[in-house]
Amino acid sequence: MNHLSKIQPVSVLGRQSIVVGMLGVILLATFLRLLGLEAQSIAFDEGYSLAVGSADWPTLFQATLSSGVHPPLFYILYKLVLPLWGTTEYGARFIAAAFGILAVPLTYKLGSLLFDRRVAWLAAALLALNPVHVWLSQEARMYALLITLTLAGMLCFWQALHTRGRRYWLGLIVLQALVFNLHFFGLWLPLIQFGFILANFGRYHRQFRVWTAAQFSAGLTLLPWLVALSTREFQSFGIGFLDKPTLIDLPLTLWNLSMGLILNQIWPLSLVAFAIALLALSSGLYRTKHSFGRSQLLLSIWLFAPLLLVWIISQRRSFYADRYLSFLLPTLILLVAFGVLRLKQPAWQYLLLAGLIANSLYGLIAIKFEPIFQKDPWRDLASFIEQRERPGDVILLYSTHLRFPFDYYYRGHSPEKPISLNLERYPLESLVADHRRAWVIYPYTRRPTHYPMQPLLADGYWADDPDRNPLLVNWLDTYSSHVVDYRHFLGIQLWLVDLPERQEVTNRG
Numbered sequence: 132m133n134h135l136s137k138i139q140p141v142s143v144l145g146r147q148s149i150v151v152g153m154l155g156v157i158l159l160a161t162f163l164r165l166l167g168l169e170a171q172s173i174a175f176d177e178g179y180s181l182a183v184g185s186a187d188w189p190t191l192f193q194a195t196l197s198s199g200v201h202p203p204l205f206y207i208l209y210k211l212v213l214p215l216w217g218t219t220e221y222g223a224r225f226i227a228a229a230f231g232i233l234a235v236p237l238t239y240k241l242g243s244l245l246f247d248r249r250v251a252w253l254a255a256a257l258l259a260l261n262p263v264h265v266w267l268s269q270e271a272r273m274y275a276l277l278i279t280l281t282l283a284g285m286l287c288f289w290q291a292l293h294t295r296g297r298r299y300w301l302g303l304i305v306l307q308a309l310v311f312n313l314h315f316f317g318l319w320l321p322l323i324q325f326g327f328i329l330a331n332f333g334r335y336h337r338q339f340r341v342w343t344a345a346q347f348s349a350g351l352t353l354l355p356w357l358v359a360l361s362t363r364e365f366q367s368f369g370i371g372f373l374d375k376p377t378l379i380d381l382p383l384t385l386w387n388l389s390m391g392l393i394l395n396q397i398w399p400l401s402l403v404a405f406a407i408a409l410l411a412l413s414s415g416l417y418r419t420k421h422s423f424g425r426s427q428l429l430l431s432i433w434l435f436a437p438l439l440l441v442w443i444i445s446q447r448r449s450f451y452a453d454r455y456l457s458f459l460l461p462t463l464i465l466l467v468a469f470g471v472l473r474l475k476q477p478a479w480q481y482l483l484l485a486g487l488i489a490n491s492l493y494g495l496i497a498i499k500f501e502p503i504f505q506k507d508p509w510r511d512l513a514s515f516i517e518q519r520e521r522p523g524d525v526i527l528l529y530s531t532h533l534r535f536p537f538d539y540y541y542r543g544h545s546p547e548k549p550i551s552l553n554l555e556r557y558p559l560e561s562l563v564a565d566h567r568r569a570w571v572i573y574p575y576t577r578r579p580t581h582y583p584m585q586p587l588l589a590d591g592y593w594a595d596d597p598d599r600n601p602l603l604v605n606w607l608d609t610y611s612s613h614v615v616d617y618r619h620f621l622g623i624q625l626w627l628v629d630l631p632e633r634q635e636v637t638n639r640g
Contacts, residue, residue: 239255254469
């Protein structure tokens with residue numbers, strides 16, 4: 132272990148208390164990730180996870196291949212575990228919560244290898260309290276798994292280099308293969324590791340061949356899926372909704388990952404807390420008189436190489452989103468924890484810790500109660516329609532994909548008809564023929580770069596949506612005088628249109 136400078140311990144972090152404290156941290160992480168797991172509605176992406184994970188095997192692979200956004204591993208795992216936990220909101224999200232909890236002891240293990248047990252304990256505690264990690268651990272998606280598998284893979288990488296044990300090389304192959312097949316951003320891990328080996332080539336040149344063989348072996352597992360993608364009739368990659376990032380997005384990503392990007396009335400206090408986190412990060416990155424430690428170097432490459440390269444690539448076509456970059460969260464927290472504990476003055480340690488913990492606690496409250504962090508309320512929307520629908524009603528869904536979250540909750544009797552499927556748009560007059568009223572459901576489909584925040588607009592999103600369906604625009608204009616009810620749910624707009632006789636519409640036209 133190459134320690135750079137003496138880490139000044141906070142007095143409460145004795146060796147015995149660390150063991151007890153680590154158990155407490157794991158229990159805290161478990162409590163925070165299971166608390167309210169079922170509280171919010173199933174969101175669109177979660178509905179997609181449930182629909183694909185509940186489908187038969189051919190449909191599962193076809194749906195994943197058609198989307199092209201992610202490799203199939205998450206949906207394979209999801210299909211295997213759903214029968215164990217059920218498809219309730221709690222059961223649907225439990226796999227993410229379980230992997231989110233597992234990330235905490237893995238952070239401790241990696242931190243103890245890179246630094247010492249004090250840094251490891253503090254990093255684990257900060258991850259347990261991290262609002263964004265709690266959020267991702269309560270979402271039926273693959274991001275909690277991505278963080279945990281990345282941690283395990285980097286742990287095996289470090290151990291393989293320094294112990295040369297075969298079990299660690301084998302573990303690296305297996306874990307890299309899992310990450311590659313879970314999310315395409317897992318392909319950044321070989322680049323991180325290559326950069327680290329290259330920077331220390333004199334020390335690790337003997338392991339380079341073994342590492343290359345390990346990466347090749349892991350990459351082979353993704354090859355069949357890449358071949359399948361290349362044979363699709365339409366070569367599309369379904370993330371065209373992401374906005375091109377600007378320079379300000381780089382610090383905003385660090386802000387969001389470190390403690391949650393909270394931009395409400397008390398944002399100045401949150402900004403001060405982020406400044407404290409940056410101070411701790413700067414301390415963790417600070418080079419001593421002698422050298423830049425290998426632990427610091429690995430974490431620095433892990434944090435900044437993917438962040439900057441994704442930003443640069445996204446200037447042409449955007450792949451930049453905080454949830455895709457969530458695998459950077461452990462290295463950010465490890466550097467912050469190291470930075471706090473290497474400060475020489477205990478007063479500064481306590482001050483930084485107080486700021487970090489206070490803002491994390493507020494962030495935890497915010498993700499539960501602040502509207503900006505609420506998922507689209509499909510549960511409330513479906514219930515609203517069920518209570519007010521009548522015979523002769525029809526439900527017009529803005530796109531076919533909205534069936535995923537809507538059908539999860541809707542138990543009414545009105546037929547559902549999509550207005551569009553991918554780029555194909557259907558004429559609305561034919562959809563509403565022989566119906567007396569139409570419920571029109573339009574969700575805000577463009578998630579922000581720094582999700583999980585919601586873009587809150589008092590009047591909804593319809594008027595400002597650059598991609599809104601022109602057929603629906605014209606139809607709503609034509610029937611504007613027949614709109615008998617309008618509701619703006621958080622992230623979803625709903626119109627109820629009383630359909631006149633077709634002869635009346637013809638005379639008006």
